Amino acid sequence: MKPRGYRLLPHTADIRLEVRGQDLAGLFATSVTSLFSLLTDRRRVRAAETRTLEVSGRDLEDRLFLLLREALLLFTVDRFLVRSARGKMNRSGVRVEVRGEAFDASRHHAFREIKAVTAHGMVVERIPGGFAARYVIDV
């Protein structure tokens, strides 16, 4: 696996992901884009609009969990699809700037319904050459 990107890990009922990044900012940004890769073909999403997600949390897992919750709401409430993301860490949290556009059924195909990002077995850890995170998405 590349230093950046995501892959699916085995899980019986839901989707379990491993995401990697060269640094924490990259890891958080890739976590957001991988969520949208599960939802749609991101190559068909235009980077027309910019939105900002900002969360704070007690530890890295907490921040990742809260960030992914916010990211999912972009789609479930605002019907917004993400093409790309850029992350920035600050003292108590993380800020991710995403670019994308509103869902348009004539151009975008929604693969599946994502109910939620769960906190089950959520891990953020250092690996050689960067960071990795694992978590489960309820579909």
Added chain:
Amino acid sequence: MQYHGVSLNKLSDIMWEIPQAGGMRVPGLIFASEAMMGDILKDEAVRQVMNVAYLPGILRYSIGMPDIHWGYGFPIGGVAAMDLDEGVISPGGVGYDINCGVRLLRSGLTVEALRPRLPELLGALHHGVPSGVGSTGFVRLSGPDVETVLSEGSRWASSAGFGTDEDVAFTESGGKYPGADPDAVSTVAKKRGREQLGTLGSGNHFLEVDEVMEIHDDEAAAAYGLFIGQAVVLIHSGSRGLGYQVCDDYLVTMAEYMRRNRIELPDRQLACAHIRSPEGERYLSALAAAANFAFANRQLLAHQARETFLKVLKIGPRDLGMRQVYDVGHNNAKFEEYEVDGRKKKVLVHRKGATRAFPPGHPEIPGEYRKVGQPVFIPGEMGNASYVLAGAPGAMRLSFGSTCHGAGRRMSRTQAKASVRGKSIVQEMERRGVLVACASMKTLAEEIPEAYKDVSAVVDVVHEAGIARKVARLKPVAVVKG
């Protein structure tokens, strides 16, 4: 039998005890045959049964049903009853899809008579019943309407003309959980759910026409109005985005509560609060509201199915005879009474992927069914079979009035998809005598029959354990998949 160094005690051919160890407050209990235990021990489900046993106030056993599989926090197919004073409520013990459940409608028609019209009927059902991601319902709800749906459940739907009083009477809890408070449901949750009332959803949700293939229990089948060859409609859906968001919102509230009260558990997703705490009580009133949304949702889907049958077949309601057998949820938490340590006691039962199964004589069952027990519906793999069961006395003694809820997955979604690559699953199903219409081919590939355990084996275990009795076997003939 061993699981990561833990020896399971064999209580009988179909009951396995996980001894109390570490922070477990009670032992674990799994209903499964020896053969099924092979699949069960493969993933994290047994670990999750053990984790649930850590919850404060859990009574007697952390229970796993034969369709148990790896979930998040609680296993899917898990049951946990809590003491009201010492115990906790855990949103993860109910699941995101609050009051997800199954409804069965019977008809006066046979599948034989219907067969020439099935392709047309399937097309019309697929068109008439909104499914898939981003679909919106055929009902437009105003702000005040949403509040009424949340407090009244199925009763809102029938009074708005989407069903009958009879439908409501043949729904678990009369289609309405008591204690629902719309104010406990966030604005985001209401927004997420508003447009989705009357939609099927995606994933393993479906609406299908089945044929009654076999009757196992004549008396119960007669009470439920079932006969061999009959065309029936099975609907599986839940509380849609509204329920998911309620669960998500309260997991954050509960994580906060746990930190404040220094409750430590082996998995973040088990986040909980004491039943008697303000946080616990508020979640329970939000849960009731979301459960009511799910009842109303299935009521609208049933209404659409009926209307579609009438339109396609061009017959009157009397000839169609489509009446509700029952509607029962399998993701919930309910206050119920059981005998614990020789005393009658009110407890809170979490059921996550487990169905309430009250035995004959239970006061909460509609009078028409009281002699035979509460109907339970167990959807199986798409190509194969589904079952109608009746609650049995063993459920009150062994499983806090609960039984299984489905076949249970045995293959991950990625595995399932890899195994059908290059094959046409729609054609393959047609070869097996099942017409399928779906919103997403991706989802359909994840739902191939091979991805699930054999539902008949699951049902045999609960039948043998005496927690539910087999009444009838159904076979799908036309399926709309979300």
